[in-house]
Amino acid sequence: MGMNSWRLSCVACGWSKLSDLSDAASRLRRGGSLRRDGDPGAALVEALLVDAAPRMTCPGCKRIGLTVGQPLDESEEDDWLAAVLCERCRKPIDPERLDALPGVKRCAACQERAESGETDDEPDFCPRCGSLMELRVSRGSGLTRYRLFCTGQPRCRGG
Numbered sequence: 001m002g003m004n005s006w007r008l009s010c011v012a013c014g015w016s017k018l019s020d021l022s023d024a025a026s027r028l029r030r031g032g033s034l035r036r037d038g039d040p041g042a043a044l045v046e047a048l049l050v051d052a053a054p055r056m057t058c059p060g061c062k063r064i065g066l067t068v069g070q071p072l073d074e075s076e077e078d079d080w081l082a083a084v085l086c087e088r089c090r091k092p093i094d095p096e097r098l099d100a101l102p103g104v105k106r107c108a109a110c111q112e113r114a115e116s117g118e119t120d121d122e123p124d125f126c127p128r129c130g131s132l133m134e135l136r137v138s139r140g141s142g143l144t145r146y147r148l149f150c151t152g153q154p155r156c157r158g159g
């Protein structure tokens with residue numbers, strides 16, 4: 001990597017933080033990988049950080065196992081922040097598709113599945129409060145019946 005800053009990230013929740021030399025050294029000291037006295041060089045901090053990151057805890061989801069990578073260029077980071085996610089699969093929509101169809105909400109693959117009539121497992125939302133609806137067995141005797149119930153506010157009674 002050869003820089004004085006590294007990107008720590010968590011694969012599980014997507015948490016990410018740019019860590020400079022002093023921040024990385026501080027994290028290593030707290031974890032017991034670096035002595036408290038002295039001023040370590042960037043090469044030593046980098047080697048220790050790469051070794052210790054898999055044992056570090058993510059501040060976002062509290063899982064153990066961070067990864068160390070090079071920080072993104074400013075232009076790459078701006079592109080990532082500007083990415084529009086598909087409402088179905090939550091993956092970034094291609095920039096070419098966004099240029100051609102500015103208001104599009106789905107990626108090409110999800111839109112194609114919807115137009116071909118494949119069954120959609122889209123969640124249902126309450127018409128009153130907008131919360132997710134949940135399929136439950138309705139009360140009664142005889143045949144088992146299922147009904148959508150609102151998972152939102154207790155007083156909503158939507159569905």
